[in-house]
Amino acid sequence: MIRRIILLFIIAVSVSSCENDIQAVMDFDSKKAAIENGVDITTIFSQGGKVNAKLLAPTMERSLDKPSYVAFNNGLKVYMYNASLGLESTLSAKKGKYLEEEGNVYLSDSVVVINKKGERLDTKELNWDPKKKIFYSTQEVFIKTPTDSLHGWGLEANEDFSERKILKVSGPITVQDSTATLD
Numbered sequence: 001m002i003r004r005i006i007l008l009f010i011i012a013v014s015v016s017s018c019e020n021d022i023q024a025v026m027d028f029d030s031k032k033a034a035i036e037n038g039v040d041i042t043t044i045f046s047q048g049g050k051v052n053a054k055l056l057a058p059t060m061e062r063s064l065d066k067p068s069y070v071a072f073n074n075g076l077k078v079y080m081y082n083a084s085l086g087l088e089s090t091l092s093a094k095k096g097k098y099l100e101e102e103g104n105v106y107l108s109d110s111v112v113v114i115n116k117k118g119e120r121l122d123t124k125e126l127n128w129d130p131k132k133k134i135f136y137s138t139q140e141v142f143i144k145t146p147t148d149s150l151h152g153w154g155l156e157a158n159e160d161f162s163e164r165k166i167l168k169v170s171g172p173i174t175v176q177d178s179t180a181t182l183d
Helices: 002-017 022-033
Strands: 035-047 050-063 069-072 076-081 087-093 095-099 105-115 120-129 134-144 149-158 164-170
Touching: 120 149, 134 164
Parallel strands: none
Antiparallel strands: 035 050, 050 069, 050 076, 069 095, 076 087, 087 105, 095 105, 105 120, 120 134, 134 149, 149 164
16 A cells, blocks of 8 residues: 555656746747757858958858847858959957957967968957948057068958957067159
C-alpha cells in the first residue's frame, strides 16, 4: 500500500513538473524569431541606378528587435566604386555592425582601408556616419602612403579618404617643400 502511494506521488509530481508556461514559450519563440541569419552574403549597394559598393561576408545576423541592427561577426569586406565602376578603395574588418535606425556603421578588430592611391589605414575601430559623410575613430591609427608612415590617435576622414586628419599625431612627419613646385 505504501509503495502504491509513493508511486502515485512520484507520478503526480512528474506530470505536474512537465507543465510549460504558455506565455514563457511564446516569449522565447518571439525572441528567437526576431533574428535572421545568412551565410555567404553578397550585397550590392547602388544609388540612382549606379553601383557604388559591394559587401561580402561569410555570415550575417539581423535583429528585428528595437534597436534593430545587422551584425557581421565573422568578418566583412567592402569594395567601393566610382561612377564608372572603377575600384576606389577596399575596406575589411573582422567585425561590423550597422544600426538601422541610426544609420551608422561600426567596424572593429583589424580594420584596414586601402584606397586606389595605395594608401593604407590600419586601426582597431572605424565608424561611419552617412549623414555627415565621414569616417571617424578615437583609437590608435596607422596610415601608410607610398612616401610616409603616419601614426596617432583619433581620425576624421571624408568618405573616399582623400581628406583625412589624425587628431593626435605621434612620431616624425615629413613636410614636403612647397616652394619646389614654384620653379
